[in-house]
Amino acid sequence: MPFPDTVSTLAHALAERGYEEPTAVQAAVLADDAQGRDLLVSARTGSGKTVAFGLAMASELLDEHGKALPTQLPLAIVIAPTRELALQVKTELSWLYAGTGAKIVSCVGGMEPRREARALSMGCHIVVGTPGRLCDHLARKNLNLSGVKVAVLDEADEMLDLGFREELETLLDATPTERRTFLFSATIAREIARLAKRYQRDALRIDTIGDNAPHADIEYRAVIADQSEMIGAIINVLRFVESPCAMVFCHTREGVRQMQAALLQNGFSSVAISGDLGQNERSRALESLRNGQARVCVATDVAARGIDVPTLGLVIHASLPSNPATLLHRSGRTGRAGRKGLCVLVTTPARRRQADRLLHAAGVAATWMPVPSPDAIREADAERLLADEALSREPTAEQLQLAERLVAERTPTQLATALVTLWQNGLPKPVSVRVITPGAPSPRTPRDAAQRERPMRERSDHNTGESGEWFKLSVGRNDKADPKWLVPVICRLGGVTKKDIGAIRIAPAYTLVEIASSKATRFAECASAADADEITITPAAAPSGNDAPPPARGRTPGSGKPWKRGAKPAGNGARSSRKKPPRS
Template sequence: MTETRMQPNGNPFAGLGLSDPLLRAIREVGFEEPMPVQAEAIPIMLAGRDLIAQAHTGTGKTAAFALPILQRLEPDGTAPQALVLTPTRELAVQVAQTFHRLGKYLDTRVLAVYGGQPIERQLRALRHPVDVVVGTPGRVMDHLRRETLRLDQVRVVILDEADEMLNMGFIEDVEWILERTPRERQTGLFSATIPDRVAELARRYLRDPVRIAIEPERVTAPRTTQVFYEVAPRAKVEALARILDLETPASAIVFCRTKSGVDELAHALQALGYAAEAIHGDMSQVQRDRVMARFRSGQAELLIATDLAARGLDIPIVSHVINYDIPSDPESYVHRIGRTGRAGAPGVAITLVTPRERWMLRTIERAIGQRLQQRTTPTRQQIVQRQRELLGASLIEMIERNDLDWAMRLVDELAAYHDPAVIAAAAVKLLAQQRNLDPERAESLFEEETDQPEPGMTRLILNLGRRDGIRPMDVVGAIANEARIPGKRIGQIEIGERQTTVEIPEELTERVARALSRTRLRGKPVRVETTRTRPAVR
């Protein structure tokens, strides 16, 4: 195995041998100079060599393999010429979007295939010629078994975030896929770390690869309390509301990934009674100025924003920064949480992480050199207790000031008509309303469960999860084979550390539950529970 380590040379992209259509797209995307991993990897891949690149997320590695793949695509192909495997659907979508942007002037046909998206949509797309397929191992295997995806003309295979695919139990799946690609292919392996199992994979499937290692720039996080909550995607709004009620931030910025996400979250929080304002690039300057005026004056306690909208804003010190959507790279994370904990003031940075986003969290932790503290979503009882504590502390502080003469005179007057305890209770309730602290509201706010299955679907909870080696394909296979149900009727699957949830049509609940209870997954018996359902809209 050949190893090279070159220093970043700062050459512009034109010096890397890329075509004019690619250079034009690169200028429009905004790249000015190649990043180190791009400067090293692009010439190697353009030469047709296999490559092992040790590089973290956020170092520009996607463009490092996308650009040479785009350069070498044969025009008017009838089957996929390149396959990119990623550990998660979120990364698959990001990689596919990069191919679309950089291949804009080459009319490149790119398709992302991943679980959680209706397979019928992917089947329709695969009936037409596709140049590049980006997918998760499970869904790629599904298409190969259905014979809806051909790999016989694939000339380049990229394994992106190989160590994360190992951590998520996908290495055997990756090997199964590689065995079905042409032997005379070019293979690129990109990974933040090279554990033994990944190194073994490289020895088996790569031919005399060049190895490069890019040292990530150390990013430092400010001195602030950093925590994360792992939540299901459909429970994020509820989880955020509970966290807000527990933390009671004086002012906070909540970051979302997209402009539409900002609007949706702001409306959801406003409907729950929070003083939230949205700000993003589609708003006029007048609208943005009004929002910022309300936020600075305290009329709005929560500013819901995209990264782009928050840059350059004169935002005062905030007590909390909340990553409603986890950022895709460590630099963005540090930039966001730098909004709190300024000038020596204490700050809190909170990140909501879905199970599929744990790999992004680990990337951030490696880059900043510290682990985030994990907390569990607050219960209603915890919220009620916390708000009572805050009210009690406010009252004790007022009592210790010993400045109650006029208030005592008023109590004396009212005591002629009402019990002093009732007067005190009324005063406490007024204080709670003025400070937006209402234990009664906290106790009733989440009576309606928001994390429910889709209409007409039932959610089954299985007692096995990631720690048991469970993968989506295991669940689909067990249901399809044991209950005799087509895979396309199976809904959303979420695999947690200790349990798995799967949605199925309501009318098949008993049939699937019985079938699963009689089978074993990864050699372990299955216990099944059923959650509440909503009736289908008719």
């Protein structure tokens, strides 16, 4: 079905970009019953929703000739959860409105605010930004929203998960009540419904996901490798799967640094994206990926939304996502706009069940397979060499002359050997890793069996009787970490109660805490949205061996106030001088 009649300038832009027919979400927002109404839309990432709301807002921004209306104040505001997504939205709207004369200004963290303020003072039609930076410009009176006709909340569920509800309300309250409001979200949860009820009028509900079915254009696979061979397994997956570019997701910034260093050392051209990089560095990394200078991007979940690279055909989860939504958003970097993509989870035998639960909760069916072996990679390389288009391409006169000379002076075997050598020299070397057949029982030590027989023995006063999953907190003994104040903080940040907390093991620089398995998914989801300036919580392997921190005394009174980021540990990291409590 072709695009319905739309503004000529926008139709020309769509034709230039190769758009022949609308996606499901684009057709829905352009339908007759959607004209002039507020929209509450469920749409997955990669479905073309940016173009969808760009077309839907055109009637409020353009005249009958398809030109932008004269204005000094913004006529539309688009709010996105992350810098990358906001800049991606600006890029999409820029080519869509290129022929209209509309001015588009972005306001995101990491950019020079004075430059943004100057752009706003010169007037614009559309302002795109993140909640915090937009509120900052609003408070400084650089941004006037009294002329807004359309407000768009993109990835509204993510913005609420990140704690931006107050900022969203501030921005929407600053716009006229008669505006149109478009609310786009992967899911319409209770909080989204409340927001829609307060700020939308008679909104048209559009669901293009269909009961949250997984993306049909993405194939899922999962591989098992020993913890010590995870990087080698990822290298082999990258070598085995033919993709112009790929993304590897890690939980932490340190994980990103280690992974990229290993990839560079093994011959992969790679870039990194994480929260400790400035916006200019992130933009350069993405540009390197888009223009082919880099093949692999290693990133934290900061890149799980808003990254659109047309040639990205492979996503690897080097660490398991904390919840099903993160799994789907990470994976949604591939399989976009009708293109096929592959998503691979790499996990350890101990986390096989956790991975199965995660895939089931996301509604995804994955094929379990062993790590590709060097022999399998070499076989795949041979097939790719034989299918390379260079072997069937018509040679130029210069190439033909040199080819005839080579044929005359060398044997066919010598020429073929030289071709294979040149081909292999340009490829990273595969890694020899232990092949673990999915489904086979993993070896366990007597210590493991003893731990399973005594789940959560420490803190038996709060024991639920369940086995638990472990998480790592970014505070430890050097920060005066103590169960007395750790337990309330864990409950508050993770949305659990005291009885859900098992063993607590405090090391000098970090703390390991065990959470009941039935609450682990909820805990990880809540903890991932915690303020990074307070405490960082990430999944962890169960402590074992001599390096495991000792168990903490349950409910031991501690000295000092609860730790805050930036506070100096007492005694330069030395052990506290407080007296031990008497044994009960």
